[in-house]
Amino acid sequence: MFVSFFPKPRLFFPSALLWTVAVMSFWYIFGREAGAAFGLPPLPPGTKPVAGASVFWSGPFLWFDIFFVVATGIFAAFWMVIAPHRWALWSILGSALIVFANYIQVEASVAINNWYGPFYNLIEAALSRSTPVTLAEFYGKIASLGGIVIIGVTLGVGTRFLVSHYIFRWRTAMNHYYMAHWDQLRTVEGASQRVQDDTMRFSTTMESLGINFIESIMTLIAFLPVLLRLSSDVTELPFFGHVPYALVVAVVIWSIFGTGFLALVGIRLPGLQFRNQRVEAAYRKELVHGEDSTERAQPQTVSELFSHIRRNYFRLYLNYVYFNLSRLFYLEVDNIFPYVVLAPNIVAGKITLGTMNQILNAFLQVRTSMQYLINSWTTIVELLSIYKRLRGLDASLQGEPLPKLDARFRDDPLETPW
Structure with missing residues (x-):
C-alpha cells in the first residue's frame, strides 16, 4: 500500500513528522519575526486581524508562503537524493501541495470569522440605533466578503481536483506493484478482489477521509489561536x-x-x-x-x-x-x-x-x-x-x-x- 508510492515508508513518515515539528517550532520561535529582514514583518501586537481578501497578499501571509516553499523544497530534495522513487513528485511534492492548498482554504475561513465581528456589530448598531449606519456602508461590508468567498471556493474546487488525481496515482502505483508480483499473490484468498476492488476502495476512501483529516489539522492550527484571542472576552x-x-x-x-x-x-x-x-x-x-x-x-x-x-x-x-x-x-x-x-x-x-x-x-x-x-x-x-x-x-x-x-x-x- 505504501512502499509502492512513498520512498522507504518506515523512514519517510517518521521523518516527515519530525521535520514538520522542527519547522513549526522554528516558525513560532524565530521564523515569523525573520520576515522583517525581507520587508515582510508580522503585524504589530494588538493589531486587529485583516477582515477582507487583502489578507492573502499581506506581508505576513506572503512570508509564510515563502517559508513553506523553502521548507518543503529542502525536505523533498533530501528524499529525492537519498531514495529516488518513481512516484516521488506525486507522493512528496503532491502531498505538500495538498497540505498548502488546505491551509489557504482554512485561512479563508479565518478571514470570514474575522469579518463576522465588525459585520454583526454593524447590525447590532443599526438595530439598536446606537450609531448611524448607512445602506452603502452595510452593502460595503457584504461586498467585502465576496473576495474571500471567491478565493476560498476556487481553491476548494482546485484542491478536490488535485486530490482526485493524487489518489488515482496512488492507486496506479499499488496496482503496478501488486501486478508485478502476481505470481506470488495469485494463491492468496480473494487476491483478484484485493488487487482490483480493495485498491479502488482504498483510494476512494482515502480521498474523502484523507482530505478531511488534513482540513481538520489545518483548522485546529489556524483557529485555536483565534479562540485563544477571543478567550479574553470570556473568562x-x-x-x-x-x-x-x-x-x-x-x-x-x-x-x-x-x-x-x-x-x-x-x-x-x-x-x-x-x-x-x-x-x-x-x-x-x-x-x-x-x-x-x-x-x-x-x-x-x-x-x-x-x-x-x-x-x-x-x-x-x-x-x-x-x-x-x-x-x-x-x-x-x-x-x-x-x-x-x-x-x-x-x-x-x-x-x-x-x-x-x-x-x-x-x-x-x-x-x-x-x-x-x-x-x-x-x-x-x-x-x-x-x-x-x-x-x-x-x-x-x-x-x-x-x-x-x-x-x-x-x-x-x-x-x-x-
Whole structure:
C-alpha cells in the first residue's frame, strides 16, 4: 500500500513528522519575526486581524508562503537524493501541495470569522440605533466578503481536483506493484478482489477521509489561536467560575470526551466490517466458480455461505444501533454546548453580537476539527477493514505471517473477531 508510492515508508513518515515539528517550532520561535529582514514583518501586537481578501497578499501571509516553499523544497530534495522513487513528485511534492492548498482554504475561513465581528456589530448598531449606519456602508461590508468567498471556493474546487488525481496515482502505483508480483499473490484468498476492488476502495476512501483529516489539522492550527484571542472576552465557565483561557479549555475537554466515548462505543465495528468483506468475498467466489463448473455453487453450499452473510449483517446492524444512538445524542448536545458555555457572559452583557458570532464560529471550527473521529468513524471503520485485507497481500509478498484476523478467518469465517 505504501512502499509502492512513498520512498522507504518506515523512514519517510517518521521523518516527515519530525521535520514538520522542527519547522513549526522554528516558525513560532524565530521564523515569523525573520520576515522583517525581507520587508515582510508580522503585524504589530494588538493589531486587529485583516477582515477582507487583502489578507492573502499581506506581508505576513506572503512570508509564510515563502517559508513553506523553502521548507518543503529542502525536505523533498533530501528524499529525492537519498531514495529516488518513481512516484516521488506525486507522493512528496503532491502531498505538500495538498497540505498548502488546505491551509489557504482554512485561512479563508479565518478571514470570514474575522469579518463576522465588525459585520454583526454593524447590525447590532443599526438595530439598536446606537450609531448611524448607512445602506452603502452595510452593502460595503457584504461586498467585502465576496473576495474571500471567491478565493476560498476556487481553491476548494482546485484542491478536490488535485486530490482526485493524487489518489488515482496512488492507486496506479499499488496496482503496478501488486501486478508485478502476481505470481506470488495469485494463491492468496480473494487476491483478484484485493488487487482490483480493495485498491479502488482504498483510494476512494482515502480521498474523502484523507482530505478531511488534513482540513481538520489545518483548522485546529489556524483557529485555536483565534479562540485563544477571543478567550479574553470570556473568562468564566458555568459551574466552574473563572478559568484561564476558558473557551480553549471547554472545547478541548468536550471534544476529547466525545471522541473517546464514541471510540469506545464503536470498538467492535472494524472487526465486524472486515468479517463482512470476507463472507461477501467467499460467497462471490463460489458464484464465480459456479459459472464455469456445474459442481460448484450447489444449493446447500450457496445457502450456507449466504447464511454467513446474513448472520454477520445482523450483528453489524445491532452494533450500529447503539453506536448511532450514542453518536447522534452527543452531536445534538454538541449543538447547544457553546451557548451553555457563553451563557454567563451573554446574560451579563459582557460580549457584543459580533464577538458572540465570532466565538460561535471559531468554537464550531475547533470542535469540528477535534471531532474528526466522531464525524468520520463509519468511513474509518471501512478503511480499516480494507487495510486489513491489503495488509494480507503485503504480508504474503514479504514472507510474513498473515495478520491474526486474516489467519483466524481462514480457519473459521464466523469466529468472533474480538
